[in-house]
Amino acid sequence: MDIALLGGTGDIGEGLALRLAYHTNHDVLIGSRDPARAANKAEEYETELDSRAVETTIRGGANADVAVDADVVVVAVPPYYVADTIEAVAESLDEGDIIVSPATGMDRDDDGFHYAPPPAGSVTEHAAESVPDGVELVGAFHNLAAGRLANLDAELGIDTFVVGEDDDAKGIVTDIAEGIEGLRALDAGGIANAAEVESLTPLLVNVAMHNDRLHDLGLELK
Ligand SMILES: NC(=O)c1ccc[n+]([C@@H]2O[C@H](COP(=O)([O-])OP(=O)(O)OC[C@H]3O[C@@H](n4cnc5c(N)ncnc54)[C@H](OP(=O)(O)O)[C@@H]3O)[C@@H](O)[C@H]2O)c1
Incomplete structure (x- = not known):
């Protein structure tokens, strides 16, 4: 599968690009x-990856150019720009493509993040309002x-928790996530449940x- 990471130049883009290329056979595109x-x-x-003997x-x-070739498009940009970024690549998307949002809106003050x-x-x-007809939106990788x-x-x-309205699209994103060794994807329901996932x-x-x-900690439910 071809997976485009829009804003793949940033922190989560780097992490996902390296892990997907290291653990899976998907083709990774950086936008x-x-x-x-x-x-x-x-x-x-x-x-x-080459230093780890992974030739890719x-x-x-x-x-917009990498989105054209992708089946799955991860919008790895700051939360305030997710909707604009989807709109900017809308014409590059085909029916059946999947958009993945990993974004969480947070403010910071002296006490920490909120x-x-x-x-x-x-x-x-919010992103769902910008997704073109025929394209499915899935939330994943937030935490x-x-x-x-x-x-x-x-x-x-x-x-990682996966939210979305379409079970097939969630299944595809789940398979992609679980292709990464040590990552389990758990269905957290529809998009109305995204706030609970993002707020973690x-x-x-x-x-x-x-x-x-606990630097760089993650969650594992047992
Ligand atoms: N960092 C994490 O640990 C983490 C974990 C899970 C989820 N997330 C979520 O993933 C998203 C990206 O987080 P990040 O930490 O990777 O962010 P980041 O490094 O600050 O930014 C990612 C990329 O977004 C692009 N970008 C910046 N401003 C933009 C704008 N105005 N319009 C469009 N693109 C813009 C930039 O790419 P170009 O300049 O190359 O276009 C940048 O490299 C966020 O929504 C965050 O909530 C982050």
Whole structure:
């Protein structure tokens, strides 16, 4: 499957790109607003994988150009720009494509991070308003720590929660997630439940900040 990471030049994009290329046979495409930045990052990821004897080609390009070739498009950009980014690539999407949102809205003050959803209730619900007809939206990867993903020496042993309206699309995203060794994907219901999933992220970040040994922590339900 071809998986495009829009904003794949950033932290979670790097983590997902490296893990997907390392553990799975999916083709990973790195998108950016700046095609040159995407190409540079794709080369950097290839170099890291090559140092681990993984020969792979990661293509970089403008967000809209990589979305054209993708079956699954992960919108790995800051939460305030998810909807605009989907709209910017809408014409590149085909019927049956899947958009994945990993985004959580958070504010920070002296006490730490606080959940700050948009008026729609969650970033995933807000993003749903921009998804073209025939394309399915799935929320996933919200509660993963980018640094832990990007460190290919780190064992994962963590869960990610998957929300969406279409069971087939959720199944495809679940299979992609579980292709990453040590990652389990759990169905958390429809998009109306995205707020509950997204709101876990500031809790995890606050706990990581206040407990040295829990840097880059994740959740595992037992
Ligand atoms: N960091 C984590 O541990 C983590 C974990 C789970 C989920 N998430 C979610 O994943 C998303 C990305 O997080 P991140 O930490 O990877 O963010 P980030 O590194 O700050 O940004 C990711 C990429 O977004 C693009 N971008 C920045 N401003 C933009 C704009 N105005 N319009 C469109 N694209 C823009 C940039 O790519 P270009 O400049 O190359 O276009 C940037 O490299 C967030 O919504 C976050 O909630 C993050």
